Amino acid sequence: MKFLFDLLPVILFFVSYKWADGNKEVTAEWLTHYVGFAVASGTVVAKQAPVLLATVVVVVATLLQVVILKAARKPVDRILWASLGVVIVLGAxxxxxxNEAFIMWKPTVVYWIMGLGFLLTEVVFKKRMLKQMMGGQLDVPEAIWTRVGWAWALFFVGMGFLNLYVAFVLYAGNTDAWVNFKTWGTLVLTLLFIVAQGVYLSRHALEPAAEAAPGGGQ
Incomplete structure (x- = not known):
């Protein structure tokens, strides 16, 4: 359930973009009427309408995530606070x-923040956030946890660069292709990486200590 909650802004970004892409004129008129004050020219052109609507939606969705968690008196993850700040600034x-170029930077900035977080938490301060997230289900050597921390940090840094490559080089000028990659490509890559990490950790899991025989050592 939490996984779907975390993915909500991404899903709504994709859905709103696809709907607006098929209704550009209507979307442009609606945005001009309701958020034209936030646009320098005061008018939203049809070509930019889909990504601008998706941007508004993702800002609202991320803000609602924080509000819902606060209302339910549940903790708000630091990465969610960071994501909210980034999406508000780049969305504005x-x-x-x-210009969609700014919102295209959003995944990269968030990925790099997450990468830095993993580097500091797992590698520098050795707090073993991943171990805590797994509820202590796996007992592996400390050196392995350090390698996993490095792997996650490098993964997020790499994903940040990959997003920039897709947005501004591979599919430069093709916002639709970038939106598809942002929604599905990154999800598949992340799931594959999680599976690979799970396999790696399971291979290095320590065997539980054998229980002493009854009456032994007395």
Missing amino acids: LTLWFN
């Missing part, structure tokens, strides 16, 4: 300049 720039 996207709207003001009527």
